Amino acid sequence: MKVRSATVPPMKEGRLLGALLYLGGVLCLALAVHIATILALPFLAGEKAMMRWAAFATPGHPGLPPSPTASGTGAPFEDPALVQGLCLFDLSERPFRLDAEIKGMEFVSFSFHRPSGESFYAVTDRAAQHGRIHLLLLDQQQFDDLESDSEDVGTDHTAAAAGEDLRIIAPDQSGFILIRALVTRPSQRDEIKNWMQTIQCRKADEASR
Template sequence: MNRLDRFLAGLLWLLGVALVAVAVHLIAVFDLPRRLGNDPMSRLSVLAKPGEMSQLPLARPGAEWAPFSDPAVAQGVCLYDLTRAPVRVSGEVDADRMLTLSFRTPSGEIFYSMTDRAAQHGKIDVLLLTSEQLEALEADSEDDDEPAQELRLIAPAAKGFVLVNALAAFPSEAEESRQRVKAITCAPEAPLD
């Protein structure tokens, strides 16, 4: 072997090592979320009942359910399952008090978010459904002249959760902000035929 051959052979080995490194890196990055097994949905299912709005504990030192939580925010969660029927998230909101909602997949990824400013006549009314359920619903109501009053939101997966945040602008409003979370209900609709 002359020097060029040795150089090329070494280069080939280096290339091989780099390829393995890149492959391992990519697999690790993509596989990590599943492997860690602490996705928000499974953490929340310990704290909340499925199919209804549950209050989450206020973020206090040593007692946060998730890191980077805002201690000024009261939170509620609704674990939904659309397998059998759509789920309606609704409730009255106070125009001056900030309340936000985020609609998420089990991994916590957000597919829709809104605030109380999106409320119509002081009311939030969201119907969460799968695309099949939306088709069935629209076929059902084709004759109706009245447009739908609610916001119809297609969920990318049958399961997921809705997180409600109510800000307590002052520490004395903590209890009141919990009440505002409670005012939002989340319940399965009657199953569609």
Template sequence: MRLALPDRFFDYLPWAAATLLVAGIVHIVSVLLMPTLAPRDAYARTLAAVGDAPTGLVALPPMAPDAEPLPFEDPAFAEGVCVYDLSKGMLRVTAPADGEDYLALSFHARGSRIYHAITDRAAIKGKIDIVIGDERQMDALQSASDEAPQQEVRLTAPSKRGFVLVRSLAKRPSDMARARERLASVICERVDPPKD
């Protein structure tokens, strides 16, 4: 004897499929919007760790459980941040690179997106030199230096505010003091745009 499926099952099948589809779409959209809508994003956590109006590079405290200013930090790195606001001028980041010690810089926009990253391997003549500005500032800098060869890496930031995360690797726990010294040699300074 063969059991037949009730006709009501087929009546509810399209509704069940539509409900699952809508629930899946809502889930995907909420996961994708969470970094933008989160009140404690990486930019807010960075400002909380370094204060409201920092100048230059600010070293982050050593990592401790449940006290990390930024997510997914590695205790083998000494870290520091440069918070910038391009409405006050461009930012120049310079750092010496010796080729033996790992140094990494990542550039974060206000919405916590990383828009550029660089390591000491990209240093020119033992020096990392990067200028960050908005589109208008970069156009003014380009027109002012058409004749002169470009000596630095120029980055156009997607938003006026953001931060630069600098990481210096300590190969062994005993090298942490040396990694912090390398971190202190990184200079973040405001640069006035060229006059027309």
């Protein structure tokens, strides 16, 4: 008795391969659109996002959005996997400083945005030195003045020699810093919110609150 082996006719095999390739292409496109949407949200929200954040921003520390509600209140671009905070900056009088202790965090990012929402710089917790991150935000004139003062006293204040400060030149006098911290388990959310309130964001040389 002969046993017939199960084989897929060439035509059906070709259709199956084509369907798999089509499905793979659709999934890749959907993933690309999802990622692009996430990256574009701050820009699309624009100044409307700044206005909504400003409603609950606190002096000296990141503003934390309330829990999202059916009426749409909450962060302009909420992600359930992240705790978000925001600092509004104004460089019209002096540079702006952000200081944070990075300890036991899975992932933290700091993105710097123009008033339109467009991001002009971003840094993660990997930039921390000795468990802390110090960011100094300046406009071009403030940066040039600081460099000039350093040269007058014979001090090298380049990024490598400036100690723990990471200096960032902003293209605008105002904008916002968006802080995102990854939540790996539900019980961690309140802990991260409390940590977020320990971050100092204020005008340079201004006493911490």
